[in-house]
Amino acid sequence: MLPRKDLFDLPEGVIYLDGNSLGPLPRGALDRASRVIRSEWGEDLIRAWNTAGWMALPARVGDRIAPLIGVPEGSVATGDTLSIKVYQALAAALKLRPGRTEILSDTGNFPTDLYMAQGLAGLVGQGVRLRTVAPEDVAGAIGPATAAVMLTHVDYRTGRMHDMAVLTRAAHDAGAVMIWDLAHSAGAVPLDVAGSGAEFAVGCTYKYLNGGPGAPAFIHVRPDLVEAVQPALAGWMGHDAPFAMEPGYRPTMSVERMRVGTPPVIQLSILDAALDAWDGVDLAEVRAASSALSERFIAEVEARCPMLRLASPRDPALRGSQVSFAFPDGYAAMQALIARGVIGDFRAPDIMRFGFTPLYLSEEDVVAAAEILGEIMATGAWDAPEFHARARVT
Ligand SMILES: *Cc1c(COP(=O)(O)O)cnc(C)c1O
Numbered sequence: 264m265l266p267r268k269d270l271f272d273l274p275e276g277v278i279y280l281d282g283n284s285l286g287p288l289p290r291g292a293l294d295r296a297s298r299v300i301r302s303e304w305g306e307d308l309i310r311a312w313n314t315a316g317w318m319a320l321p322a323r324v325g326d327r328i329a330p331l332i333g334v335p336e337g338s339v340a341t342g343d344t345l346s347i348k349v350y351q352a353l354a355a356a357l358k359l360r361p362g363r364t365e366i367l368s369d370t371g372n373f374p375t376d377l378y379m380a381q382g383l384a385g386l387v388g389q390g391v392r393l394r395t396v397a398p399e400d401v402a403g404a405i406g407p408a409t410a411a412v413m414l415t416h417v418d419y420r421t422g423r424m425h426d427m428a429v430l431t432r433a434a435h436d437a438g439a440v441m442i443w444d445l446a447h448s449a450g451a452v453p454l455d456v457a458g459s460g461a462e463f464a465v466g467c468t469y470k471y472l473n474g475g476p477g478a479p480a481f482i483h484v485r486p487d488l489v490e491a492v493q494p495a496l497a498g499w500m501g502h503d504a505p506f507a508m509e510p511g512y513r514p515t516m517s518v519e520r521m522r523v524g525t526p527p528v529i530q531l532s533i534l535d536a537a538l539d540a541w542d543g544v545d546l547a548e549v550r551a552a553s554s555a556l557s558e559r560f561i562a563e564v565e566a567r568c569p570m571l572r573l574a575s576p577r578d579p580a581l582r583g584s585q586v587s588f589a590f591p592d593g594y595a596a597m598q599a600l601i602a603r604g605v606i607g608d609f610r611a612p613d614i615m616r617f618g619f620t621p622l623y624l625s626e627e628d629v630v631a632a633a634e635i636l637g638e639i640m641a642t643g644a645w646d647a648p649e650f651h652a653r654a655r656v657t
Contacts, residue, residue, distance in 0.1 A: 265552045265621045270540045271473075273623060278632045280607045283447060283585045283618025286473030286537070295536035299529055320535070321526045322519060325481060327538045328472070331546065332445055332464060333455040334483045340521040341531065345446060345467040345480040347496070349413070350379045351521055352463040352482060354495030356411035356440035357387060359462070359488075363410035364390045367439070369398040371418040376444055380413060398423060402433045409439040416454075417447035417583030420610050422575040424452070424583045431459040446470060449481075451553065451584035451620075453546040462488055471584070471620060474534035482521045489518055498523035540622060552621035554579040557586045560617065560629040564588065567637030574614055585618045592645065594653065596636075599645035605632045609657045 272288045273279060279287055303315040312318050325339035332339075353366060366380045372395070380393040396404045398418065405412055412434040417424045427443060434441040441461040448454055450471030456464045464483040468474035484492055494514055499505045500522035503515040514520035558579055564571060571588040590596055590613060597609040607617040619629070639645050 265544075265548060266623050266625050267540070267544075268623045268625075271623045276604050278605045278628045278635075279623070280605065280617040280619070280629075280632060282473070282620035282623070283451070283470055283616070284608050285469055285476060286450075286471060286620070287623065288475070289473050289537040289540055291536040291539055292475065292533045296529060296533050299532040304528075317526070317528045320528060320531045321479075321522060324479075324531055324535050324538070325518070327535070327541075328449070328468070328481050329483070331454070331472070331541060332449055332466070332483065333453070334457045334464070335486060338486050338489075338518050339481050339483045340518045341468075341481045341534075342479045342500075342522055342524075342526050344477075345444070345465060346375045346379055347523070348465040348480045348482040348521075349376050349442075349444065350383060351494065351496055352442045352465055353380055353383050353411060353413060354387075355484075355492045356413075356442060356463065357383070357391065358493050358495075359440055359491065360410035360438070363408055363439070364392065365406070365408045366391070366393045366411050366413055367401065367404055367409050368393065368395050368413045369401050370395045371398045371420060371423065372413070372415050373419050373444070373446065376413060376415060398425065401425070402430060405433050405437040405439055407437065409434070409437055411440045411442055413442040413444070415444040415446060417451070417585070419447055420574070420614050420616070421587055422447075422582045422585040424448075424576075424581055427454070427456070427459045427461070431461045435460060447583050447585070450541070450549075452550050456483060457485075461485065468534050468537075471618075472534070473537040473540065475530065475537070477527075478530050478534050478537075479527055482518075484518045484521060486518075489520070490516060492520065494520050496523045500524055500526070544622070549621050550584075553584040553619040554582075556619040556621060556624060556626065556629050557582065557584070559626060560586055560619070560633055563630055563633030564636060567633065568640045570640060571615070584620065585616060587617070588615045589613045590615055592651075594657065595647075595650040596639065596645040597657075598650035599639045599647070600632075600636055602650070603635045603639065605635050611657070 445466035469478040501520040574587040574589040
C-alpha cells in the first residue's frame with residue numbers, strides 16, 4: 264500500500280514535490296554509505312574491489328534497474344552521467360547506420376541531450392546533424408536520412424509523454440535506431456522498453472530512483488545488438504580484460520562494454536540501497552496513485568489560482584508523473600512556495616513544476632500544497648522582492 268513514507272528520511276514540515284528532480288534520502292542510504300566508507304574503504308582499502316564486490320557493483324545495480332524499465336537482466340550498464348550515456352548511445356547508433364546523416368529529436372528535449380548530439384555531430388562531420396521538430400511532429404519527420412531518433416519519453420518541462428511503442432515502430436519502419444531517454448520515466452511510469460524493441464535506453468537515477476545528487480546514470484542496449492555496438496568511449500572498464508593491461512582496446516562481450524572508467528562506488532552503493540524502496544512495489548500501482556494525486560492537485564490549484572495556466576496535458580494518460588503550470592512570474596511564485604515548505608521547482612521561461620511521487624506523497628500532502636499555493640497567489644505574497652532574486656540553480 265502506498266505511500267511508504269517510512270522508507271525515506273523526509274524533513275518535518277516539508278511537502279516535497281520535487282522528487283522528479285532530486286529524490287529524497289532513502290532510509291537505508293546513510294547506513295550503507297557509512298559502511299562502505301568506514302569499513303570497506305577505511306579498512307579493506309584496495310582489497311575491497313574484490314572483498315566487497317566493488318567491481319561487480321555496476322552490473323548488480325544495473326540488474327536491479329532492469330525490471331523497472333522493462334528489460335532483461337544483463338542488459339543495463341551503470342556509471343557516468345546521463346549526458347555521457349546519451350553520447351554513447353548516439354555514437355553507437357550512428358555507427359549502426361553508416362551513410363545516414365540525421366539525428367532526429369524534439370524541441371522539448373532536455374538541453375543536454377541536444378547539446379551532446381550537436382557536439383557529436385560536429386565531431387563526426389560527414390554532414391551529420393541534429394534536427395528537432397515539435398514533439399507531436401516526430402513520427403512524420405522520420406525519414407530515410409534518419410540514423411537515430413532520440414527522444415526523452417516524458418518532457419521535463421510539460422510532462423507530456425511520448426508513445427514509446429508507436430514511435431519506436433515508426434523509427435524502425437524507416438530503418439532508424441531508437442534511443443529513449445527515461446530520465447523522467449524510470450520509477451515514475453511502468454515501462455516496457457524490451458517490448459518496444461528500442462535499441463537503446465538511457466536514464467539517470469537521482470530523480471524518481473532516489474540515488475542522490477550525482478548518482479550514476481544507466482544505459483540499456485538491446486541484447487541482440489551488444490556485440491555490434493562499437494563503444495565510442497573505449498574506456499578500460501569496458502575492456503574484456505581490464506587488468507590484462509593490453510595495449511589495444513577489445514570490448515567485452517556484454518553490455519558492460521558501455522562502462523568507461525572507474526565506477527563511483529560510494530554513489531553506486533547509495534543507489535543500491537535506494538533501490539530497496541522498489542522491492543515488491545508494483546509500478547502500475549505507483550502510476551495509478553500518481554495519476555490520482557496529480558488530478559487532485561490540478562483540480563485544487565485551478566479552483567484557487569485562475570492566474571496559473573496548466574502547461575501539462577490535461578489527460579493523465581498523456582502525462583508522466585509531473586504537473587506544470589505556466590505563470591509569467593513563476594520563479595518568484597515558486598520561491599514564495601518553497602519559503603512556505605512546499606518544494607517544487609521552476610524551469611525557464613515560466614514553468615512552475617510539481618512532481619508526484621506516490622512512494623512518499625499522500626493525498627493530504629497535495630491538497631495542503633494546493634492550499635498554500637492558493638494563499639500565496641490570492642494574497643500576492645509571491646511578489647515580495649526577496650522572491651525575485653534568482654539563485655544559480657532554479
Ligand atoms: C535530468 C536530465 C538530464 C541530466 O543529465 P546529467 O548528465 O545527469 O546532468 C539529461 N537529460 C534529461 C532528459 C534529463 O531529464
